[in-house]
Amino acid sequence: MSKAELGVGMVGYAFMGAVHSQAWRTVNHVFDLPVGVRLAAIAGRDPVAVKSAAEQHGWASTETDWRALIARDDVQIVDICTPGDTHASIAIAALAAGKHVICEKPLANSVSEAADMAAAAADAASRGVRSMVAFNYRRVPALAYARSLVAAGRIGTLHHVRAAYQQDWLVDPAAPLTWRMQKERAGSGALGDIAAHIVDAAQYVVGDVLSGVSGLLETFVSSRPLSGGSGLSAASGGVGVGDVTVDDAAVFFGRFAQGGIATFEATRFATGRKNAMQLEIYGSGGGIRFDFERMNELQFFDGASPDEENGYRRVLVTEPTHPYLGAWWPPGHPLGYEHTFTHELRDFVTAVGSGEDPSPSFADGLQVQKVLDAVSVSASRGSGWVEV
Numbered sequence: 001m002s003k004a005e006l007g008v009g010m011v012g013y014a015f016m017g018a019v020h021s022q023a024w025r026t027v028n029h030v031f032d033l034p035v036g037v038r039l040a041a042i043a044g045r046d047p048v049a050v051k052s053a054a055e056q057h058g059w060a061s062t063e064t065d066w067r068a069l070i071a072r073d074d075v076q077i078v079d080i081c082t083p084g085d086t087h088a089s090i091a092i093a094a095l096a097a098g099k100h101v102i103c104e105k106p107l108a109n110s111v112s113e114a115a116d117m118a119a120a121a122a123d124a125a126s127r128g129v130r131s132m133v134a135f136n137y138r139r140v141p142a143l144a145y146a147r148s149l150v151a152a153g154r155i156g157t158l159h160h161v162r163a164a165y166q167q168d169w170l171v172d173p174a175a176p177l178t179w180r181m182q183k184e185r186a187g188s189g190a191l192g193d194i195a196a197h198i199v200d201a202a203q204y205v206v207g208d209v210l211s212g213v214s215g216l217l218e219t220f221v222s223s224r225p226l227s228g229g230s231g232l233s234a235a236s237g238g239v240g241v242g243d244v245t246v247d248d249a250a251v252f253f254g255r256f257a258q259g260g261i262a263t264f265e266a267t268r269f270a271t272g273r274k275n276a277m278q279l280e281i282y283g284s285g286g287g288i289r290f291d292f293e294r295m296n297e298l299q300f301f302d303g304a305s306p307d308e309e310n311g312y313r314r315v316l317v318t319e320p321t322h323p324y325l326g327a328w329w330p331p332g333h334p335l336g337y338e339h340t341f342t343h344e345l346r347d348f349v350t351a352v353g354s355g356e357d358p359s360p361s362f363a364d365g366l367q368v369q370k371v372l373d374a375v376s377v378s379a380s381r382g383s384g385w386v387e388v
């Protein structure tokens, strides 16, 4: 008997839309899901551009208004890949219409929007409608494995977390202004875009939440040209210059609720670092180090090994017994960035198909938003301590 199939409707088709599309096309064919998925429709305001995106990424049809997408009978899942200023309205409307929702990070542009989304998600869950926030780095097999090591007590009592997310795509002052540098669209800069990832990843791996932070935000280049550039810094047009109204970099430290302290650095100005996401975890009985540039590896120091032969050892996380890997290639055949999205959809669709709530929930997204907000408040008060 063939499986039931859920129609997916996606809003947005830029970088995240492209990578999510790839994952939607793949997830059915790699993992054995309780329900199938179909790429029903994609929505975007520009009719020509959305049509060409649909053809390129394999969507069956298009809409130019997300409300029409949500209203369709052949759409049961709504995937939100738009800038943060539209997340709350799309997600809340979709949940009210009984559609399961997966939403890109950060969940929203403010704590109050995120709280509204979490409340709508809790209400929808009571009606069997599921939601998830898309923190894809949780689905790096090496990080999922790191979490299991910490949970199994292999590093003992947590002392330190050192997390960094470094990019360099804004170091050139001639890089143009885009929505990612506008507070009303993106909410914040490096803070919401990439610190959100390392806050989520750190909390996920250690299995605890930050209880307070102290931070500093910096904007190195305060105005930028309105057109030019390529890739993430491509602007769609305009003349002259516009103001950058978000942070270019965020640094902060924090304390975990159950003990252990952490430092975080998120920047778009780390010259030469393209997408360097790093996490180090040190406990009384061991340590773990991860670098996304070597995402198939984990460095593990096992304090239980004899001193004379001990040191950080490189664990190649490609064995089928590691999280997510059984469905892919034989040992030693590594995965890449895009697989993390296939894994997140695997977990989302599995939960939806099994009638369970996926993780991370909108409530988890709200908690990350509270951490980001506490960093902003701290920075605005000269870096004083702020409870989360």
Ligand code: SOE
Residues within 6 Å of the ligand: 015, 167, 193, 194, 232, 275
């Ligand atoms: C841009 O900084 C960006 O695309 C983020 O928005 C993504 O979440 C991250 O995975 C890569 O960098």
